[in-house]
Amino acid sequence: MKQSIFTIQSNEKLTESVCKMVLAGDTSAITAAGQFVNIQLKGFFLRRPISVCDYDENTLTILYKVVGKGTEAMSQMKAPHKLDILTGLGNGYDTSVSGGKPLLIGGGVGVPPMYRLAKNLIAEGKHPIVILGFNTKDEIFYAEEFEKLGAEVHIATADGSVGVKGFVTDVVKTIPDYTYFYTCGPEPMLKALSDVTTTSGQLSFEERMGCGFGACMGCSCQTKYGNKRICKDGPVLVKEEIIW
Amino acid sequence: MKQSIFTIQSNEKLTESVCKMVLAGDTSAITAAGQFVNIQLKGFFLRRPISVCDYDENTLTILYKVVGKGTEAMSQMKAPHKLDILTGLGNGYDTSVSGGKPLLIGGGVGVPPMYRLAKNLIAEGKHPIVILGFNTKDEIFYAEEFEKLGAEVHIATADGSVGVKGFVTDVVKTIPDYTYFYTCGPEPMLKALSDVTTTSGQLSFEERMGCGFGACMGCSCQTKYGNKRICKDGPVLVKEEIIW
Amino acid sequence: MVNTKVTLSGITLDNPVIPASGTFGYGYEFAELYDINILGSFSFKGTTKEPRFGNPTPRIAECPNGMINSVGLQNPGVEKVISEELPKLAKCFHKPVIANVSGFSIEEYAYTCALLDKEPQVGILEVNVSCPNVHHGGMSFGTDPAAAAAVTKAVKAVTTKPVYIKLTPNVTDIVSIAKACEEAGADGIALINTMMGMRIDLKTKKPVIANKMGGFSGSAIFPVAVRMVYQVAEAVNIPVIGMGGVSSAEDVIEMMLAGATAVEIGAANLVNPFICKEIIEDLPRVMEKYNIKDLNDIIGGARK
Amino acid sequence: MVNTKVTLSGITLDNPVIPASGTFGYGYEFAELYDINILGSFSFKGTTKEPRFGNPTPRIAECPNGMINSVGLQNPGVEKVISEELPKLAKCFHKPVIANVSGFSIEEYAYTCALLDKEPQVGILEVNVSCPNVHHGGMSFGTDPAAAAAVTKAVKAVTTKPVYIKLTPNVTDIVSIAKACEEAGADGIALINTMMGMRIDLKTKKPVIANKMGGFSGSAIFPVAVRMVYQVAEAVNIPVIGMGGVSSAEDVIEMMLAGATAVEIGAANLVNPFICKEIIEDLPRVMEKYNIKDLNDIIGGARK
């Protein structure tokens, strides 16, 4: 974990409610896809946890949905506004167990961490199949970016306006030979995936957080492997340990 | 009273700790010298009351001393920062009773309201004698501005580094034939002036304020004419009503 | 169109927004700024039998997201309130008003309420058993269920108007006090009054407030207020007026979800004199955002 | 040069800055960030006889200038704390530490304290009679002078280490409880624990916290904490550890002026993990600004 000041380089709308922010700063504490950062916002007591979508030596990209006052405030910020950010939080995804053809399943604002994960897996010579789930056409974001990485991309929309009509699970059922799965998204989706998948996998959870770095026990959950803190021992848990 | 948004035009240091801020905005509620404004500062619950030093149709000048976190924050602000300000607060000085040769006595940050008052009195064809009290040479501000108005200016410094060594009362005693007095400054100075002056006069008081516009009774004082709210029935009281 | 009308003991308010006692004077200062008849009602400055200057100054201290006051119930006494303030108030406010009453003995409460009972403008008597500023006063009545019940009974005996008992949060068990008031005949409960707080000036090394301690309020206390409104609304069968730190339409809705039928706004008026107007104007938008058609549908909704 | 050393029951601290229980774990997370040996001491996560998972999630809610937690004393139980956590803690912290203890019966308090009494690292036992999160637990002990005294006596009987009783602010009369603890033999008083608070989510229309209510802390509660520290320090002759909303060197000094000998910092650690380090480094500058040569000179200074 590192605390440092980042400078907003760009902040733009991808859809009606999802924004993309690129920040310049010290990213050295970020070590894996699926980790998150915790952002201090003036006027708010708690920081806001947001997944790392992508990063390089000195920039960080995050995608966030405006759902409340904090993310609303973020959406109003302009370059070169500065933000105090804790980086390198959480365990992230372990790509070593992926096999050659892992599924990456992102639902809504669970999509962002899948991007860096896909990048890493492709760099490791693997062939990720990306399944993105949205409610409707207008809410789709980042599908092209995944395609540009060279990943096979499937889209499911609840209203069928693009891709498969239905849920990401409907797509998963049509893919016969995946080797592993990685996912992030709303908890009902995670549960459904846990039921429908035929391999092991890693699932990323959300919880309301106090600190985001393991100090307060605000985000605890019980697993088959003992009590875990979503922020420190997670947010990624393996399928087998989860108690639904 | 009016609530409106002002834009900082300039904000500069006059001395080590006293700053001058000029703001553009709706000054129509300001009707008299000696009134004050109440300034909202981000991150602070209560507004900060500051005397009107000068104004015209669309600008407001205030002089303030950095004494705590709020005034410290103000001193960091730059044009064209915007501030939410309540204007036209307090009764202000009544110039109709001044006679031809009134004394204007300002001590420290009690100096600012004397400026507009001097201007008004001169415009009314009177000959104000201005006495400014400071601790030492480096803390003197606005003496030249008073001179430029055409007023007779006396300075007292506690250490004698400029003007009369001692207090404003020492200067008052040397002026024989004034017709009235107006003052603003620390309470011990007001008390001393009340004792030493030979005419009636108007004295401006400070009190910690909740609202600044008469709603909360936070700033009450007892006078011979009944209970008064410093913010609404004051800050200017006449010598005869004050209970020391 | 959304419905913002709510009813307190038979009195229908156009909306649940009520400036809280001690932060709105008798309304005149605000009537200069906007037509205060848009308010649901308002609660005027705490009234006592005798005129009171209140506590020495400084009476105000600043806090993170709040303030401390130790005004100490400054008011001209009930006789002058009736002869001088209410006629002036009648000119700028045409709806039933809430009369906030304090006292230093049960007899004083009854005396003051009996006089205010005769005033046609007064819709509700809000009996403050909680002011923390008066050394031998309100505090003790509001911290003991039996004493709070005794005040309630004495006041109910002298008035036919609805009596709302206003409680202090500085207690171990707010529910037992609220229930005692209900059993003694209270028509409603108003809460919370200010919390006892203190600030010390680092320069003088003395308490900022002349009286040392005072009543702490403002948005900082909102979570405590929501908790107590929730607990009390769950325990009693009479309406609750919720207050403490409310400063937005969202806060009004949160208080109502906790169980409040109407909501008072205190300290926020002092820093933004237009806050009640802004909240009233914003309420329909926020209701629509959260799919609320009628505010009556959400009262106590968080308990369901 | 200024003096920041203070003494709690014979234990001298390099400075009065102590991270509060439940907000600093067992220190490791912070030891990765800075050398935590600069701290005066720290109070580790509340320990109970049995291991506890605590309350269901969500356990955290945000407030204006503060937060609500309902962690519910999650901890591995005193045996594992001693066998696993303390040895690890010893590697990163070399000063006497404060052991925070909770219990659901007087026997449990005594049991846990008796075990911790044997640990050389433990300098002070901080007995929490105040956690508001456990339905049949701490709350009741801390709201009744007799019960608080009974816990104090039971703990004193099993340890030779200084015993500090940590009080809840959710009471009518904090002074009577502090005095009862003093009479029962407490070596010091620590206060305040969190205030009971609630937030409601406007989208779900339900309380944010799974357990509905939780403990409210952070800078919002500072004025209440200062007031209670002042009242208690005035009433007792044993040292007081002050806490509640402290988040700057100025706040530390204000707490000490109110009567605290040392100061704990809770929620602020969670949003700025470097806050204690920053405060310790800033303290000499702020002391000089306010003409304080020795912190011991200002303890209770606001009363003089």
Ligand SMILES: Cc1cc2nc3c(=O)[nH]c(=O)nc-3n(C[C@H](O)[C@H](O)[C@H](O)COP(=O)(O)OP(=O)(O)OC[C@H]3O[C@@H](n4cnc5c(N)ncnc54)[C@H](O)[C@@H]3O)c2cc1C
């Ligand atoms: C590990 C992790 C990674 C996340 N990654 C992303 C991401 O990449 N993109 C994205 O859009 N969102 C992400 N979220 C959710 C994001 O943190 C919340 O949407 C955001 O904090 C809401 O803040 P707000 O002020 O707008 O909402 P408000 O509802 O006003 O927030 C109030 C409080 O609730 C908390 N909160 C609200 N919703 C959530 C939530 N779903 N999860 C956790 N805390 C919440 C806030 O942090 C804050 O403390 C992530 C959450 C976690 C825990």
Ligand SMILES: Cc1cc2nc3c(=O)[nH]c(=O)nc-3n(C[C@H](O)[C@H](O)[C@H](O)COP(=O)(O)OP(=O)(O)OC[C@H]3O[C@@H](n4cnc5c(N)ncnc54)[C@H](O)[C@@H]3O)c2cc1C
């Ligand atoms: C009617 C009136 C006119 C004033 N005019 C001027 C002026 O022209 N120039 C100037 O420099 N100062 C003036 N002051 C004093 C000025 O309001 C305070 O110095 C300022 O509010 C301090 O704010 P702070 O945040 O820096 O200090 P802090 O001490 O951090 O403020 C904390 C709280 O105390 C209040 N406070 C602190 N000192 C005073 C004080 N002396 N009087 C009233 N409230 C105080 C603040 O408003 C705030 O609520 C005036 C005060 C009043 C009442």
Ligand SMILES: Cc1cc2nc3c(=O)[nH]c(=O)nc-3n(C[C@H](O)[C@H](O)[C@H](O)COP(=O)(O)O)c2cc1C
């Ligand atoms: C300056 C001031 C004066 C007050 N005077 C009274 C009063 O006379 N009677 C009363 O019942 N409550 C009084 N209160 C308490 C408020 O009515 C309200 O209960 C409390 O402030 C909590 O609401 P808030 O957080 O919105 O301020 C006063 C509060 C303030 C800030």
Ligand SMILES: Cc1cc2nc3c(=O)[nH]c(=O)nc-3n(C[C@H](O)[C@H](O)[C@H](O)COP(=O)(O)O)c2cc1C
């Ligand atoms: C997340 C969290 C967990 C806490 N756990 C404990 C605990 O286990 N034992 C205890 O005595 N106090 C506990 N507290 C209370 C703090 O130690 C402290 O008394 C309180 O939070 C007030 O200080 P603050 O405003 O600085 O947070 C906890 C507080 C928080 C925020």
Ligand code: FES
């Ligand atoms: S949020 Fe504090 S431990 Fe996870």
Ligand code: FES
């Ligand atoms: S400050 Fe509110 S009445 Fe004067």
